Amino acid sequence: MDPAKLLDILGNENRRKIIQLLANRPCYVSEISGRLGVGPKAIISHLSLLEQAGLIECSVDEQRRKYFNIANNMRLEVSVSPYAYTMALQDIGFDREKKGESPVAEKDEPAARDESSCFFLKLSDRLKELKERQEELAQMQKQLQVEYMELMDRCLDSIEEIARNPVECELLFELLKNEATAAVLCYNLHLHPSIIMSNLTDLAERGFVEYTIKNNQQYWRICETGVENK
Structure with missing residues (x-):
């Protein structure tokens, strides 16, 4: 799915x-309507x-009633900066059929209960470990964003020193973010192809940019060697 489309869909509060409700457990339309205080007709539309x-799916219970649950395991990341x-x-694959067998086999009930308790505590410890790793990763991402x-900022200061005109400033800034064709640069900067x-x-010619050929097109980028040897 296009992330922009997903962002539009999730832009609606209801x-x-x-x-959020379905992330806790599957629900019927009547349950969702009652919990949110929204009419069934609007809920059905949502x-x-x-x-x-493809975010949710429906199933039918023994009474032929429809209930809904989350269908996909995905991660949407949005980054906004100056x-x-x-x-x-990102679609994150997860096969619920391959969760593994319980370590509790055919044993007497007290022994089975003890092993179930031990297994549960081990799973809980593992879950805590994963949560800690998620928090560490979030901190690393935050630090990377600060460094970026x-x-x-330093690149922009440098661009102002080496660029000979405002167009060169804009071109170097665009290519800092990503390589691009001349057509894309024309579109982004609203400039005539001849100027670009x-x-x-x-x-x-001054050793700041270069191009590579991909799919029979020229893709411009900042030179990897910089200007040190020029």
Whole structure:
């Protein structure tokens, strides 16, 4: 799914609340309606949209009543900074059929209960360990973002020193974020192709940018060797 589309879907507060409810356990329409204080008709509309997007799925119980649950395990990341706006959607595969067998086999009830308790405590310890690792990873990501911002500030200061005109400044800034074709640069900067190519050629002659061929197109990027040997 397009992450932008998913972000639009989750932009509705009631749909977010529905996802939050279903993240705890499967629910019927009547349950969701009662918990959120929203009419069944509106709930059905939200559920239909979430189902079409592949976020939830429905099943039927023994009384032929429909209930809904989360269908996918995914992670949506949005990064907003003075230098970038990015979205990434990751589908995280998880096969519930391969959870492994319980260590409790055919044993007398007290022994089985003891082993079940031990197994549960081990799982709990493992879950705590994973939560700690998640928190460590979040801190690492935060630190990386700080370092990225600091480095981008220094790059912008350097660009102002080496660029000969405002177009070169904009081109170098765009290519700092990602390599791009001349057509993409024209679109992003709202400049004529001749102006873009003239400035790219000049920057290339001075050793700041270069291009590679991918799918029969020129992709421009910042030179990996920089200007130290120029």
